[in-house]
Amino acid sequence: MTPLARLLAERIAALGPLTVAEFMGECLLHPQHGYYATRDPLGAAGDFTTAPEISQMFGELLGLALAQAWLDQGAPSPVILAELGPGRGTLMADLLRATRSVPGFHAALSVHLVEASPVLRAEQARRVPGAIWHDTIDALPEGPLLLVANEFFDALPIRQFVRARHGWDERVVGLADGGLAWGLRPLGKVPALAHRLSDTPEGEVVEICPALPGIAAEIGRRIARHGGAALVVDYGGWDLTGDTFQAVARHAYADPLNAPGTADLTAHVDFEALARAAQPARATPMTTQGALLERLGIAQRAQVLARANGGTQRDGIAAAYRRLTHPDEMGTLFKAMGLHPPSAPPLPGFAP
DSSP states (O other): OOOHHHHHHHHHHHHHHHEEHHHHHHHHHHHTTTTTOOOOBTTSSSOOOOOHOOOHHHHHHHHHHHHHHHHHHHOOEEEEEESSSSSSHHOOOOHHHTTTSSHHHHHHHHEEOOOOOOHHHHHHHHTTOEEESSSSSSGGGGSSSSEESSSSSGSSSOOOEEETEEEHHHHHHHHTEEEEEEEEEEOOOOOOGGTTTOOOOOOOEEEETTTHHHHHHHHHHHHHOOOEEEEEEEEEESSOOOOOEEEEEEEEEETTTTTTSSSSSEEEEEHHHHHHHTTEEEEOOOHHHHHHHTTTTTHHHHHHHHHHHHHHHHHHHHHHHHHHHTTTTTTEEEEEEEEEEEEEEOTTTOOO
């Protein structure tokens, strides 16, 4: 048992089973033994690799899209440039480098990073000097907001419910044979899932992310009131069903209950719930990461980089382009959505 597993087992023995959200929150954010509190999880030496770590093209294109949205709205100044869950700061660093030539953009902006991990904050400080850190999105200053969130919402704790004859059972983490084990807690009615009774067969799993509506609503409120735009990229879908909860360690899937605190835990993002919660800001139609990057010009950018490099580097650029865009890689699994004020045009790369 890991130290966190022992603490969780003691808590369950004293107080009863944990919801998936409680279990996920402790595994990721426990101040001494939580996954994000104790390590840098990214890259070949870590547990997973995100799009910004694969290629600079990802952050460059998203940055230019946000800069164009800023120009389309009259170039407001000052403007808040923020990222939720910025990892090592790679995306923000690439974004800032790519937008250096946009007239007036850097003079107008201040950079804000919403990050809970002290380990990752230290790395972000090295790559994004001058940034301002916040624990939550609520702490951002008021004003026009340009925001990017790549693989942020998937790490928010979820609750899981199983459709039963009587209504709903909740999936919980309890104890069996001296270790952590899955179980079900009969609930019956769940008001937040009343609209899913008609489209879920018995035995189907439906997930709710309790924190998502509040965060999306705060983003939407700021953009609708002050102007700006948001770009959200994550794996997920629209009006989801099914068990998407997973653990990843050393770039491979793992048992979430096996070694709590040592693996990344994620779940697919319900973009329909995100778009609904972000009102009155307007959500673009959800698209795939591959389609968005192609519309933003990743093929042309890859060609420019390939011409400027040779040999092994050129092969690496081609491989990165494929990994980010191809349906068999990240291109279809990852989805994208933009948020903009009702009076402003959609972000570049999205259909109106």
